[in-house]
Amino acid sequence: MAEGKILIIDSDEKNSQIMKIVLANLGYEVSVAFNGKYGVDAFAINRFDIVYLAMNIRDIDPLYIIREFKKRDLDIIIIALISLDAVNFIQEASSQGVYDYIKKPADPQEIYFTAKRAMSQRKYLVNNKLALRSLEERNVALQKQNIMLARRIEESTRNLTQLYEDLRDTYMRTIKALAQAIDARDHYTHSHSENVSRYANIMASQMGLDTHKVEEITDACQLHDLGKIGIHDYVLTKPGKLTPEEFEEVKLHALKGAQILEPLTFLEGVISIVKQHHERYDGKGYPYGLKGEQIDIGARIMAIADTYDAMTSARPYRTQGVTKEETIEEIKDGSGTQFDPKVVEVFLKVVHRF
Numbered sequence: 213m214a215e216g217k218i219l220i221i222d223s224d225e226k227n228s229q230i231m232k233i234v235l236a237n238l239g240y241e242v243s244v245a246f247n248g249k250y251g252v253d254a255f256a257i258n259r260f261d262i263v264y265l266a267m268n269i270r271d272i273d274p275l276y277i278i279r280e281f282k283k284r285d286l287d288i289i290i291i292a293l294i295s296l297d298a299v300n301f302i303q304e305a306s307s308q309g310v311y312d313y314i315k316k317p318a319d320p321q322e323i324y325f326t327a328k329r330a331m332s333q334r335k336y337l338v339n340n341k342l343a344l345r346s347l348e349e350r351n352v353a354l355q356k357q358n359i360m361l362a363r364r365i366e367e368s369t370r371n372l373t374q375l376y377e378d379l380r381d382t383y384m385r386t387i388k389a390l391a392q393a394i395d396a397r398d399h400y401t402h403s404h405s406e407n408v409s410r411y412a413n414i415m416a417s418q419m420g421l422d423t424h425k426v427e428e429i430t431d432a433c434q435l436h437d438l439g440k441i442g443i444h445d446y447v448l449t450k451p452g453k454l455t456p457e458e459f460e461e462v463k464l465h466a467l468k469g470a471q472i473l474e475p476l477t478f479l480e481g482v483i484s485i486v487k488q489h490h491e492r493y494d495g496k497g498y499p500y501g502l503k504g505e506q507i508d509i510g511a512r513i514m515a516i517a518d519t520y521d522a523m524t525s526a527r528p529y530r531t532q533g534v535t536k537e538e539t540i541e542e543i544k545d546g547s548g549t550q551f552d553p554k555v556v557e558v559f560l561k562v563v564h565r566f
């Protein structure tokens with residue numbers, strides 16, 4: 213295989229032939245064009261590594277040829293052949309991207325050295341371009357891989373989130389079922405937690421709390437008496453007044469409920485509401501005796517919902533609940549002592565929807 217392909221464009225036949233012999237001896241494949249037009253035609257259909265271009269050709273402006281060739285192949289190596297009458301072309305030719313020049317008549321040694329040097333430059337440029345192209349291709353492939361990876365991560369995250377939400381849902385359903393079972397232990401309090409939850413939801417929404425908080429309060433209400441699982445049946449369903457000891461036992465249900473839920477870390481907000489649902493606005497509640505705004509707004513809302521449902525439902529010591537009007541009066545009376553006055557106001561606005 214030839215060492216490279218060379219095109220000589222020169223109307224000086226003698227000079228072209230000498231050059232062709234020297235270059236062919238070096239192992240190059242050499243084509244000769246005797247005017248600019250033949251040169252341009254040859255360049256259009258062949259791929260050359262080096263072009264020797266006589267600057268004194270007449271039919272086409274050699275500077276035009278240089279520009280056109282460079283347009284087709286930016287790395288083409290052009291060597292100007294300068295005759296005495298075209299010496300002033302040297303500067304212009306080099307500004308157009310001519311790599312080197314030799315004077316005519318060409319000296320075989322000069323032909324030899326320029327060709328060797330020019331060919332190694334050509335190989336360097338071509339290899340560089342190839343390396344650059346493969347780098348670009350690799351970049352594109354990497355980018356594609358990146359996009360695919362990002363998509364896969366996104367998908368996995370979505371699946372995981374879904375899985376987590378499903379798991380949360382299952383947990384919540386299980387615990388709510390447990391809370392309902394505890395309500396049902398005592399047929400008087402059947403649906404108690406559901407009712408409290410509905411009332412609190414109406415009040416919390418009316419107060420304009422954000423959706424997440426409303427949801428947290430609603431969930432807390434459904435679970436608020438979970439701790440009653442640890443209270444003896446006879447205390448829970450006792451028809452008369454409780455003894456002080458029995459009352460102490462009942463009071464434990466707020467903390468016990470929170471303890472049962474504690475391992476479910478995603479219920480953090482719900483747990484603190486459950487813990488505080490028997491605190492009073494005036495600080496006389498249990499288990500901690502928190503006061504005013506120290507008590508979570510969810511617990512302050514729930515306190516009213518809880519009292520409302522407890523009073524209007526039948527209790528062990530009375531067969532019928534008190535009337536809605538009496539209950540409303542009692543809650544009004546508790547404003548500022550047992551209950552947060554702001555929440556009582558909201559309650560009065562929405563109680564007709566209970």
Ligand SMILES: [Fe+2]
Binds near residue numbers: 465
């Ligand atoms: Fe309670």
Ligand SMILES: [Fe+2]
Binds near residue numbers: 436
């Ligand atoms: Fe309750």
